[in-house]
Amino acid sequence: MRILLSLLLMVITSSAHADMVTAREFMMKKDYEAAFKEYKTEAQRGNIFAQYIVAQMYARGEGVKRDMREAVNYYSLAANTGHMKSQNNLANIYMTGHGIVQNFSEAAYWFKKSAEQGNMLSLASLGELYHRGYGVDQDYKLAREYYERAAEAGIKKPYINLGTMYFNGEGVPKDYIMAYMWFDVADRRGSLEGNVNKFDMRTIISEDDVAKAEALAEAWVTKFPEPPKDDEENKAK
Structure with a gap:
């Protein structure tokens, strides 16, 4: 009896794997309708990665009406079983x-779940929600901590927010050198907003302080x- 059950499980697993391979092949051919049908079949069988892909396809309108x-x-479905990327995407929605x-409270809940698994995005x-007080009690200290940890991990989003916190004195003493430093970091990493903010700050900051800020940015x-950019599907798994 055990042997029969094991063989049946192997057949089911093999079939599911084949369906996922077929779905991926359709995606590579940009036959999104066919891919969607294959992924949805697997999603309904409980395949977590398929659930994530189907959600993405519904969100983008790929192979199915948005x-x-x-x-x-x-x-x-995927988030509740612990899929990190699904938790993040659900929070974003x-x-x-x-x-x-x-619903900012739901956003905060799912961002936290995803962050607890190491998702720096x-x-x-989550830092932004604490910064603004959306869905959580406003907490500048926690916002800055989360921004800094994410920034150090290679996430660009916090650069401008950190600069803004120092510029306005939000949870930290107002510090134009540190504000300029973060805007310069953002500029060096390709942010037009960082470049514009630096230009605007030159009307209120001395050249000596600009030099100090740029040295701090260079060191940072x-x-x-x-970090190198990973393959999107590998990160999602």
Whole structure:
């Protein structure tokens, strides 16, 4: 009896793997409708990665009519089983309110779940919620801590926010050198906003302080180089 059950399990597993391979082949051929059908079949069987892909396809309107509610449904299935990328994407939908009712509390919950698994994008977004006091009690100290951790891990989003906190004195003493330093870091990493903010600050900061800030920025980008970009599907698994 045990042998029969084992053989049946092997057949089911082999079939599921074949369906996922077929779905990926359709995706590579850009036959999104065929890929969607294969992935959805596997998603309904409980395949977590397939649930994530189906949610993405609903969100993007690839191979199926765009439907954010269905995207939320499938992201939720994967998120509730611990899929980190689904947790992050679900949180983003709740934060922006694209196609559903905006809910910052739900966004904070799922960003936290994803961040606890090491997703630095989620940590940066969670920092933003604490910075603004959306869905959580406003906490500048925690926001800055999350921004800095995410920035050090190679996430660019916090650079401008950290500069803004120092410029406005939000949870830290107002410090134009540190503000300029973060805007310079953002500029060095390709941010137009960082470049513009630096230009605007030159009307209120001395050349000596600019030099100090640029030296700090140079030291920071040297200490924390940009990480290599990983394959998106590998990161999602």
